[in-house]
Amino acid sequence: MTAAPESERILILDFGSQYGQLIARRIRELNVFCQIVRHDIPAERVAELKPRGLILSGGPASVYAPNAPRCDPRLFDLGIPVLGICYGMQLACQALGGKVLPAERREFGPAICRIREANGLFAGVSAETTVWMSHGDQVQLVQGDFLPLASTDTCPMAATRHRTRAVYGLQFHPEVSHTPQGTRILRNFLYDVCGCQGLWQIDSFLSQTVASLVERIGNKRVICGLSGGVDSSVTAALLLRAVGRQVSCIFVDNGLLRQGEVESVKRTFTGHFQADLHIVDAGARFLQALEGVSDPQEKRRRIGHVFIDVFKDEARHIEGAHFLAQGTLYPDVIESGGTVDGPAANIKTHHNVGGLPKELGFELIEPLKDLFKDEVRKLGLELGLPETLVYRHPFPGPGLAVRCLGPVTADRLRVLRQADAILLEELKQSGWYRKTAQAFAVLLPIHSVGVMGDGRTYENVIALRIVQTDDFMTADWSKLPYDLLGKISARIVNSVAGVNRVVYDITSKPPATIEWE
Numbered sequence: 001m002t003a004a005p006e007s008e009r010i011l012i013l014d015f016g017s018q019y020g021q022l023i024a025r026r027i028r029e030l031n032v033f034c035q036i037v038r039h040d041i042p043a044e045r046v047a048e049l050k051p052r053g054l055i056l057s058g059g060p061a062s063v064y065a066p067n068a069p070r071c072d073p074r075l076f077d078l079g080i081p082v083l084g085i086c087y088g089m090q091l092a093c094q095a096l097g098g099k100v101l102p103a104e105r106r107e108f109g110p111a112i113c114r115i116r117e118a119n120g121l122f123a124g125v126s127a128e129t130t131v132w133m134s135h136g137d138q139v140q141l142v143q144g145d146f147l148p149l150a151s152t153d154t155c156p157m158a159a160t161r162h163r164t165r166a167v168y169g170l171q172f173h174p175e176v177s178h179t180p181q182g183t184r185i186l187r188n189f190l191y192d193v194c195g196c197q198g199l200w201q202i203d204s205f206l207s208q209t210v211a212s213l214v215e216r217i218g219n220k221r222v223i224c225g226l227s228g229g230v231d232s233s234v235t236a237a238l239l240l241r242a243v244g245r246q247v248s249c250i251f252v253d254n255g256l257l258r259q260g261e262v263e264s265v266k267r268t269f270t271g272h273f274q275a276d277l278h279i280v281d282a283g284a285r286f287l288q289a290l291e292g293v294s295d296p297q298e299k300r301r302r303i304g305h306v307f308i309d310v311f312k313d314e315a316r317h318i319e320g321a322h323f324l325a326q327g328t329l330y331p332d333v334i335e336s337g338g339t340v341d342g343p344a345a346n347i348k349t350h351h352n353v354g355g356l357p358k359e360l361g362f363e364l365i366e367p368l369k370d371l372f373k374d375e376v377r378k379l380g381l382e383l384g385l386p387e388t389l390v391y392r393h394p395f396p397g398p399g400l401a402v403r404c405l406g407p408v409t410a411d412r413l414r415v416l417r418q419a420d421a422i423l424l425e426e427l428k429q430s431g432w433y434r435k436t437a438q439a440f441a442v443l444l445p446i447h448s449v450g451v452m453g454d455g456r457t458y459e460n461v462i463a464l465r466i467v468q469t470d471d472f473m474t475a476d477w478s479k480l481p482y483d484l485l486g487k488i489s490a491r492i493v494n495s496v497a498g499v500n501r502v503v504y505d506i507t508s509k510p511p512a513t514i515e516w517e
């Protein structure tokens with residue numbers, strides 16, 4: 001068997017950088033496995049993990065501050081190559097006896113960087129290249145054993161290398177897209193300095209993960225909760241590949257799903273994958289629990305409770321179930337404070353509606369917990385999941401209930417579902433679906449006046465919410481062509497009974513959120 005893709009590992013020590021995850025994603029894109037770890041990870045633990053290289057991230061602190069986060073100084077004696085970025089550079093220089101002088105002023109934005117040595121870290125990089133600076137009160141010049149490799153007008157030591165050790169520093173951020181040749185610099189560090197070969201490939205991850213799942217699961221039975229979303233579908237497909245007939249999938253139809261969703265899950269998992277699929281038709285139970293409820297958090301709470309009850313009831317019927325597989329991803333692990341030493345401690349609660357409590361009594365399997373979303377998508381395609389599923393927009397656990405503002409009734413859900421289906425169909429047909437991150441219809445809790453033929457109407461209003469975003473923490477509204485918006489609006493009012501007005505939400509997040517509830 002070939003070497004495990006994660007045997008070639010880079011550790012990123014996190015000093016609180018806003019770009020920590022971005023550094024990790026860039027490295028993964030360069031086909032090298034990496035993990036974000038606490039900045040104070042002990043040198044012994046690092047030695048055990050045998051990384052090929054260490055990256056010290058940026059961070060908001062100043063190295064002069066008394067409580068500034070530091071790393072174990074013995075890390076520099078392990079003989080492992082180190083790349084310090086921004087704060088990480090200052091810290092490395094300071095730890096190795098370099099003198100770090102404060103900057104005269106803060107520097108933020110693009111700068112022209114002149115390269116002194118076009119080899120090593122800068123092999124293949126143009127002599128003058130734009131870099132992105134983002135630092136406050138800190139290093140301009142490092143003295144001692146550190147050699148300057150590059151400079152900008154305001155920063156004579158924009159990049160540095162230790163005279164005798166494989167310790168490098170960059171004052172700028174190679175990971176952001178505003179540093180156009182940043183990927184080349186990171187690649188040089190990984191491949192030339194650390195000697196990586198690029199083992200992190202999704203097909204080898206797949207074969208290694210399948211092998212380890214087979215070994216861990218043995219002949220026991222696994223339950224997979226399916227939501228219709230990307231993460232749970234890829235988890236299920238992966239388990240089906242590993243231990244096929246020992247997998248039972250549970251899909252709770254809560255009656256709050258979009259048009260055609262149940263059928264498409266059924267088609268994918270019983271057709272191509274021939275899974276033991278348990279679809280629980282629980283719409284009536286959810287609707288009953290939601291009767292008269294308009295408060296969004298109360299909707300979430302009730303849906304969460306009913307979901308757990310329904311899931312438990314169904315799981316009880318699956319004889320001999322020992323494992324429960326969940327589609328936890330690496331960003332969930334990072335955001336819940338997980339480290340390289342442990343799986344996710346607790347997943348973010350806000351997005352955990354539709355999640356399951358630990359007390360269900362199963363042993364948890366989280367085969368995607370090292371992957372970023374784009375890697376999960378690649379894995380999904382590799383496993384043969386249809387593109388329409390792999391590139392699906394996220395859909396919240398509480399489903400249409402939080403898009404049906406005010407009370408949730410079967411009739412209101414019907415209106416919303418039809419309008420939403422038209423919106424998605426038009427986006428897909430026009431090629432806009434893949435250009436947007438999330439798109440949906442919202443049924444407002446008001447009526448508006450209209451005219452149809454000779455008569456006056458007093459009907460529902462549909463709002464369209466369509467956003468662009470990379471991380472869902474911030475988002476911008478999508479600038480859809482007017483004629484497409486017009487077509488969507490006309491189709492909705494003409495064919496969805498009970499709707500006489502469509503409005504477009506042009507608010508960014510913040511201050512608004514993506515969902516309306």
Ligand code: XMP
Binds near residue numbers: 395
């Ligand atoms: P907001 O509305 O907070 O949404 O800007 C950010 C992302 O989270 C999704 N979202 C949820 N997902 N359960 C979920 O599983 C929820 O209760 C929930 N609320 C919001 C939202 O669809 C968007 O992708």
